[in-house]
Amino acid sequence: MTPSPATATSSYIAALEAFEKDGFNQDPGWTRALRKEAIARFSELGFPTARRGNEEWKYTDVGPIAQAPFRPPTAPGVAKLGASALKRFTFGERRWHRLVFVDGSFNQRLSFLSALPTGVKVLNLAEALKSRSTLVREHLAGHADYSNQAFTALNTAFVHDGAFVHVPDGAVVEEPIHILFLTTSREKDTVSHPRVLVVTGRHSKTTIIESYGGLTDARYLSNAVSEVVVGPGASVEHYRIQRHSEEAYHVGTTQAVLGRDGHFSSVTFDLGGALVRNNLNVLMGDEGSSCMLNGVYLVTRSQKIDNQVTIDHAKAHTTSRELYKGVLDGQSKAVFHGSIIVRRDAQKVDARQEDKNLLLSDQAEANIKPAFWIYADDVKCGHGAATGRLDESTLFYLRSRGLSEDDAQSLLVRGFVNEVIETISCDPLRAHIGDLVTATLQEL
Amino acid sequence: MTTANKEVNTIASQGYKYGFVTDIEADVAPRGLNEDTVRWISAKKSEPDFMLQWRLKAFRYWEKLLQGQETPSWANVHYPPIDYQNMIYYSAPKTKEKLESLDQVDPELLRTYEKLGIPLEEQKRLAGVAVDAIFDSVSIATTFREELAKHGIVFCPFSEALQEHPELVQKYLGSVVPYSDNFYAALNAAVFSDGSFCYIPKGVRCPLELTTYFRINTAETGQFERTLIIADEGSYVSYLEGCSAPMRDENQLHAAVVELITHDNAEIKYSTIQNWYPGNEEGKGGIYNFVTKRGKCQGKNSKISWTQVETGSAITWKYPSVILQGDNSVGEFYSVALTKGYQQADTGTKMTHIGKNTRSKIISKAISAGHGNNTYRGLVKVMPKADNARNFTQCDSLLIGDQCGAHTTPYVEVRNSTAQLEHEAFTSRVDEDMLFYCNQRGLSTEDAQSLIINGFCKEVFQKLPFEFAVEATRLLELNLEGAVG
Numbered sequence: 001m002t003p004s005p006a007t008a009t010s011s012y013i014a015a016l017e018a019f020e021k022d023g024f025n026q027d028p029g030w031t032r033a034l035r036k037e038a039i040a041r042f043s044e045l046g047f048p049t050a051r052r053g054n055e056e057w058k059y060t061d062v063g064p065i066a067q068a069p070f071r072p073p074t075a076p077g078v079a080k081l082g083a084s085a086l087k088r089f090t091f092g093e094r095r096w097h098r099l100v101f102v103d104g105s106f107n108q109r110l111s112f113l114s115a116l117p118t119g120v121k122v123l124n125l126a127e128a129l130k131s132r133s134t135l136v137r138e139h140l141a142g143h144a145d146y147s148n149q150a151f152t153a154l155n156t157a158f159v160h161d162g163a164f165v166h167v168p169d170g171a172v173v174e175e176p177i178h179i180l181f182l183t184t185s186r187e188k189d190t191v192s193h194p195r196v197l198v199v200t201g202r203h204s205k206t207t208i209i210e211s212y213g214g215l216t217d218a219r220y221l222s223n224a225v226s227e228v229v230v231g232p233g234a235s236v237e238h239y240r241i242q243r244h245s246e247e248a249y250h251v252g253t254t255q256a257v258l259g260r261d262g263h264f265s266s267v268t269f270d271l272g273g274a275l276v277r278n279n280l281n282v283l284m285g286d287e288g289s290s291c292m293l294n295g296v297y298l299v300t301r302s303q304k305i306d307n308q309v310t311i312d313h314a315k316a317h318t319t320s321r322e323l324y325k326g327v328l329d330g331q332s333k334a335v336f337h338g339s340i341i342v343r344r345d346a347q348k349v350d351a352r353q354e355d356k357n358l359l360l361s362d363q364a365e366a367n368i369k370p371a372f373w374i375y376a377d378d379v380k381c382g383h384g385a386a387t388g389r390l391d392e393s394t395l396f397y398l399r400s401r402g403l404s405e406d407d408a409q410s411l412l413v414r415g416f417v418n419e420v421i422e423t424i425s426c427d428p429l430r431a432h433i434g435d436l437v438t439a440t441l442q443e444l
Numbered sequence: 445m446t447t448a449n450k451e452v453n454t455i456a457s458q459g460y461k462y463g464f465v466t467d468i469e470a471d472v473a474p475r476g477l478n479e480d481t482v483r484w485i486s487a488k489k490s491e492p493d494f495m496l497q498w499r500l501k502a503f504r505y506w507e508k509l510l511q512g513q514e515t516p517s518w519a520n521v522h523y524p525p526i527d528y529q530n531m532i533y534y535s536a537p538k539t540k541e542k543l544e545s546l547d548q549v550d551p552e553l554l555r556t557y558e559k560l561g562i563p564l565e566e567q568k569r570l571a572g573v574a575v576d577a578i579f580d581s582v583s584i585a586t587t588f589r590e591e592l593a594k595h596g597i598v599f600c601p602f603s604e605a606l607q608e609h610p611e612l613v614q615k616y617l618g619s620v621v622p623y624s625d626n627f628y629a630a631l632n633a634a635v636f637s638d639g640s641f642c643y644i645p646k647g648v649r650c651p652l653e654l655t656t657y658f659r660i661n662t663a664e665t666g667q668f669e670r671t672l673i674i675a676d677e678g679s680y681v682s683y684l685e686g687c688s689a690p691m692r693d694e695n696q697l698h699a700a701v702v703e704l705i706t707h708d709n710a711e712i713k714y715s716t717i718q719n720w721y722p723g724n725e726e727g728k729g730g731i732y733n734f735v736t737k738r739g740k741c742q743g744k745n746s747k748i749s750w751t752q753v754e755t756g757s758a759i760t761w762k763y764p765s766v767i768l769q770g771d772n773s774v775g776e777f778y779s780v781a782l783t784k785g786y787q788q789a790d791t792g793t794k795m796t797h798i799g800k801n802t803r804s805k806i807i808s809k810a811i812s813a814g815h816g817n818n819t820y821r822g823l824v825k826v827m828p829k830a831d832n833a834r835n836f837t838q839c840d841s842l843l844i845g846d847q848c849g850a851h852t853t854p855y856v857e858v859r860n861s862t863a864q865l866e867h868e869a870f871t872s873r874v875d876e877d878m879l880f881y882c883n884q885r886g887l888s889t890e891d892a893q894s895l896i897i898n899g900f901c902k903e904v905f906q907k908l909p910f911e912f913a914v915e916a917t918r919l920l921e922l923n924l925e926g927a928v929g
Contacts, residue, residue: 055518345846359861362828368856370869377843377873385867387858 008066009043015071016157027129027160030137038146038156045150059335059367060277060306065249070191070221072158073103081184081215086110089180089213089243091432096209097122097177099163103185104192106161114175119168122177125195128164135166139199143227144255149279151251155193155225162195165208169201169231176207176239176426183214183222183248190218196226202259203233207426210238212252214245214272224252230262232286238266239429241436244273246301253279258289258318267424268295269433270305271440277306284311284318284346294420295324298440299332299364306335313342313349316376322353325417328364329444337369338383344375353383358390358416360409360444410441473534479503482634485534489603489637492610502623502633509627516627519790520819520851521759523732526697533635533668592652597681598643599654602670605641612643616674620703620740620767628699628734628761632668636701639669644679644710653909656685671702675710677743682713684912695723695758700735708743708770713751715908716764717916720756727786727815730758737764741773741799749776751907753916754789755923763821765794768802768830775804778904780916782923783816783848792822792839792854797830797863808839809901812848813924819851826863833863841871842900844924894921 016039020032047066048057081102090098099122100110106124113122121132128136146153163179181194200206212222222244230236236256244250250273256264270276282291297305311320326334336355357366370383390412398408417437424430473484482503486496509515510528592599598609606613623633640656656671675681698720704712714737723730733756739748750764766775777793795804810818820839841850852869874896882892898905898917905913 347846357858359858359863362861364861366856366858368854368858368867370852370854370867372841372850372852372869372871374841374843374851374871375849377846377848379843380870380872382868382870383852384869385854385856386865387856388864389861 008047011069013039013043028133034141035157038153041147042150042153042157048150065221068189070189073185073187073190085215089211095175097175100180102182117171120171120173121166123164125162125164126160139229140197143257144225144253151223152225152253155223158193159195165198167200167204167206170203172205176209178209180211183220184216186216186218188218191221194224198228200234200236201231204231205235207237210240213243214248216245219247221249226254228256230258230264232259233261235263240268242270242272248273250276256282257285260286261288263290265292270297275304279308281310284313284315287315287317290319292321294423296417296420297326297334299334300329300444303332308337310339313346316347318349320351323420324355325420326357327413328366329360331363333365335367339371340381342374342376342379346376347378349379351381355385357387413441414438471536472532475532476529477533481533485635485637491606494614495606499634502630505624506630506634519761521788521790523759534637595648596645597650600641602639602641616672616705620738621701621736629701629736632699632701636668636670640671642673644675644681646676647678650681654683667698669700673704673712675706675712677707678709680711682909684715686717695730695732697732702737704739704748706741706743706746706748709745711747713749716752717912718754718756722756722785722787723758725785733757733760735762740767741770744770745772746770747774751778754781755919758787760789760791762791763794767796769798771799772801773799777806778907779808780901780904781818782811783818784813787816790819790821792820794823797826797833800831802830803834806837807903809904810841810850812850813844815847817849821853823855824865825857826860828859830860831862835865837867839869843873
């Protein structure tokens, strides 16, 4: 039985009323207006359905999310989280700046900020709403579309806390800023709406790592929205590591907006979750901007992963590169839907997109949809997609050199995804991700 | 940019040379569509009862879709809603008696086909091609009947097949494209008036290229023809269709259905040169070409190959597909689609791998000029039991001018780990370096461009029967003449 969209959304409307009453009404008036608008949009839109014609959700059914009565946790399990549990997610890095959010709330005790260059602000959003109100107001919900995207609307309706990073003109942040969202609540069906806002100035340089993880066996929903503003000539490296627990649902939307000659690079790793949907939208907002969007997804059992990557080449002389690789085992299902839009007059656009899938099991399913929408003529756009299994002769070669079947397979798969891992320019992170991927592959 | 605009203008202003109207008396159905129209058409054709019942079922299904406003809206084409009641569903040149031979065909009609470059008389003499010509709604003449009959091949108008081979029609009609397949297939099933029927018996290699030529003549008519080709075990046939229509300001609807069936070890090669009237340079008028084409490789080791050259129509909505059911069966799709002026094309293919060791290949070349918009839409689907399925897809687009659009939306759905699929697509304009190279070897820019475009399409043209490959090259050249500033 599928509840009607009205019943599915009404529990969130009720939750928002409680949330507003619950002491968050000291937020500035405009945020309350924003929430009201967003919840109104959400109740109009309802949860997306996979009905015919809804191309964006063609292969992913969010029925399980719409049907479960997700609500904010009553008692966030903060106290139980020790340093050792945390280490799994922080990689034991002591030098990285770190903001930790547990069950949706900022955790001061677990967070850590070393010396930052002058003017650079890294703080939680609830605090920024008070101290940096003008800047936050200018950008918050200004880029991620909540009027047409139901999950973004839902997140925006509950916007209160999250991470806020501001890097002024010319500033270079040497160490990565690690933003960690953890779910620990043992209650069934809790929801959190992580929010990230990154605003970078002219010629600045920033590395952001977003981590999502779960330390609970209970089912939960994590509905994240990140907005990244890349200033003129600025460079933002954005990494996203998703390691939710087995029962988790995750919807993550990232909207990047690039200024003139700005560069945005994004590398995402999806290893966890039962049902995961990532929307990565990049707006090439001015001439000379470029982006590199790479990703790896490793799924097994009945995991479902859906990556939607949209690059909007709104201006001329913009370049994009995209490489996604997936390894599918068990009865897992992966979706890759990459859209490249080249607007009229956006001449000299150079766009390449690639998606490759390795099927390790007969029950796994891959659905790929690379799409071009091109309205300018002087462009070079290419895409490639491939699906297959491990090459028999290569496996045989490794076996003949004495490797066990499992080892041979692991080695080949590791080599397959290594192409993406190699594109991580942050050295310690590359090493950590490499170890993480190897460990995950051994479990496959 | 100025040169580019000049290009656009010259391409857009290329004329359509098949746009004349033949003044001929016609027998037309009353305007509009209801159950009576369907009965009227069926009675006109003295059809067996199973046919009428099938048509009525289709009509009721279509009506339900229309009322539920379930007209297909997913394609990347834009047009005002079609008023299905303000259209004529049947128009036939008036004939006194059933035609015995080509000599009895109205000379006016024969002249029309000559103008179109299909001299039936001559082709009757020149060996190689057997033609079935369809004018508005009915089949006018089928040549080479006797020659084909010697081999046991049935090649005749659909209405005749219903009289002479009702058991074959009943067995296969709707087995690949059921009336409930989509909106236009349902409409076609309800009102289709004629088309070609072809049956190649076991082990026969059809000695001639079979050809059907379609022509829409009467104003405000829709043309709904249905083609059914059955290749029995071990047989082979190569089939070609061509089409054209007069220039009119109103849009005309063409909703055809083509069904192909191959049994064990059989092969069908189906080629189309589609040159319906594309509308004038402001995008007024032209044919809406909403066509459902699908082949089923039912038997083992069978093969179906689609080759299409799409240069006409205001809107093309067409996805020749192959269901690869038999083990080791092969599906192929080769396409060149050109849109200029305000033409819109949303075309591609669907390869459904069901049997083991099935292979498919898709080569699509799209050329957009003027304000044209060209979309490749394709699906490659590998079902769980299709072990060792193999697909290669390449869909390239060429852009001429900054007002046109080229879009690619391929879908790949894989449910078997032994499948190996590759997809490549590239979109760009004619490469400056190539043009420069040709220029410095003494070729004019126009010749160079033509050469490059021809090279771009070569892989597809090579798949056409020889005579038509020449025609297709000429057609493309004509359409792009003066495309350089």
